[in-house]
Amino acid sequence: MTRAGSRPPWDAVRALAPPVAVWAATRAVLLLCVFKVLVLPGPDVTSDVAGIYHGWYEVLKSGSFPQDDVTWQYPPAAALAVLSPGLLPFLDYASAFFLLACAADAAAFALFLYAGRRPGKRLTGAWVWTAGVALLGPTAYSRYDLMVTAVTVAALFAAASRPRLSGALVAFGALLKVWPVLLLTGAPLRGVRARKLWGAAAVGALALTLLLVAWAPGGLAFLTFQRDRGTEVESLGALVFHLARQFGWDGEVLLNYGSVEFVGPYVPLVSSLALVLTAAAFGWLLLWRLRAREFTSATLADAAFTAVLLFVTTSRVISPQYMIWLVGTAAVCMTLRASRMALPAFLVLPAAGATLLEFPVWFADVVTSQGPGTVMLTVRNGLLVAASLTACRRLWRSTVTGPRRRRAGVARPRAAGTGHGPDAEPEPGTRRGPGAEPEPGTVATSRTEAASPGFALSVSPAARPRTPATAG
Numbered sequence: 001m002t003r004a005g006s007r008p009p010w011d012a013v014r015a016l017a018p019p020v021a022v023w024a025a026t027r028a029v030l031l032l033c034v035f036k037v038l039v040l041p042g043p044d045v046t047s048d049v050a051g052i053y054h055g056w057y058e059v060l061k062s063g064s065f066p067q068d069d070v071t072w073q074y075p076p077a078a079a080l081a082v083l084s085p086g087l088l089p090f091l092d093y094a095s096a097f098f099l100l101a102c103a104a105d106a107a108a109f110a111l112f113l114y115a116g117r118r119p120g121k122r123l124t125g126a127w128v129w130t131a132g133v134a135l136l137g138p139t140a141y142s143r144y145d146l147m148v149t150a151v152t153v154a155a156l157f158a159a160a161s162r163p164r165l166s167g168a169l170v171a172f173g174a175l176l177k178v179w180p181v182l183l184l185t186g187a188p189l190r191g192v193r194a195r196k197l198w199g200a201a202a203v204g205a206l207a208l209t210l211l212l213v214a215w216a217p218g219g220l221a222f223l224t225f226q227r228d229r230g231t232e233v234e235s236l237g238a239l240v241f242h243l244a245r246q247f248g249w250d251g252e253v254l255l256n257y258g259s260v261e262f263v264g265p266y267v268p269l270v271s272s273l274a275l276v277l278t279a280a281a282f283g284w285l286l287l288w289r290l291r292a293r294e295f296t297s298a299t300l301a302d303a304a305f306t307a308v309l310l311f312v313t314t315s316r317v318i319s320p321q322y323m324i325w326l327v328g329t330a331a332v333c334m335t336l337r338a339s340r341m342a343l344p345a346f347l348v349l350p351a352a353g354a355t356l357l358e359f360p361v362w363f364a365d366v367v368t369s370q371g372p373g374t375v376m377l378t379v380r381n382g383l384l385v386a387a388s389l390t391a392c393r394r395l396w397r398s399t400v401t402g403p404r405r406r407r408a409g410v411a412r413p414r415a416a417g418t419g420h421g422p423d424a425e426p427e428p429g430t431r432r433g434p435g436a437e438p439e440p441g442t443v444a445t446s447r448t449e450a451a452s453p454g455f456a457l458s459v460s461p462a463a464r465p466r467t468p469a470t471a472g
Contacts, residue, residue, distance in 0.1 A: 019113065019123060023126075026131075027105065029134070031098065031102060033138035033141075034138045034141045035098065041362075042360030042361050042362065042363050053144075056082045060083055075175045075177065076212035078176055104146050104150040109129060111150075112126035112129050112153070112331060120338065122334075128334045132326075132327030133324065135355075136327070139355075139359070145177065145322070146324055147176070148173055149324050151176065152183060153331070155169035157332065166197055167202075168204040170184060171204030171208065175212070184201065185285055188295070230261040230268075231270050231271045231316050234317075235317055237270040237316065240266075242366075245369040274314060282310075284310075288303075294403035296398070298340070304332075305332070306395050312384065318381070330344070330348045341394060343394070350383055351380050351384055354376045355380050
């Protein structure tokens, strides 16, 4: 017999068997690719692991960060990911790295399966994760970004019930690769949960940074190397030069600061405009945060996904592995039934497929600005722009204009004397007064409510040679 309210074990097996089977099949193909049993056209995306990563591994083992290597452009905790293959000393470095990447993939997938069976959630996120990583091909297992994304997935899922753990994971993720700090875009600013989350993030980041910097010199050298990057051939701004080359633009493509970049007239201008776009995107996020009036159980994930989308789309560099960040945050949104990000989340999937085609399959075309590779790059970047604009619009409508219209709709009948006065019984799921706790699964309807201790953000218990386009 099963407990009241629980699902029979056979129902769970039937629900979980399809995504598990598809995940296992697609990951078997990815492993065959990275171990070169199956070989895709184009450059070898795994060579960085055996070459660049392994070289960093040897330097880090000696007790120093690779501070003389401009291609080392990562925060200090990235050393832990690079050193992790040492946990499997019976394997060569590359083989150990691929298996650890697969293990991180499996851990994230298990989180999606577990969360998807909880009240207020669904298994759609597990499907998005399974498909998105598979569509990126062997690149997903040849960069440590998958490990970082697994940490961010855990941070987002932990935010509702374990804010301290969530904050610590955000700090750890940010020190692995910076971008997970964007998870705090929609985090609460007041109340007990806010203090726990922000406090753990601040203390964790400071403690881990001090520990790693004390362990080896050069832990913060990445800040200077990132500053000098230009316009990478796969970025949104690069489309200007791909088009200009058809009309005689005399620039060239060079391996620069670890990525394949355009060099020539107007490149500094386009790079500066990309930075302006990124600043404008963050300005919009700040404006949204100041204007937002209603936070649902999915707002934290929705805001994080939107912020990561904006950061990736406007960046001077869009390396293929950046898509893993989008797949992970999109999958978290699609796990939450309250999320409003369905369309932009699903736009990420064809963008991931287009990324596999432009790199590595047709990357030679991208470098020469010719053929189907450039077409696929244009399609991919167009999908990212569409997803970004759609996500911004949906986030704004769900937290700013939507609540305002609902309040205006309630105010009109009150003014007309329709029985909605101060003594009338409130509608189901709304608050009785300023000090009342919101019902489980409902939303806070004002900044005052968002600041209350009972407010929850998530669902209630219910220049060294290397393979192109790898820096980042």
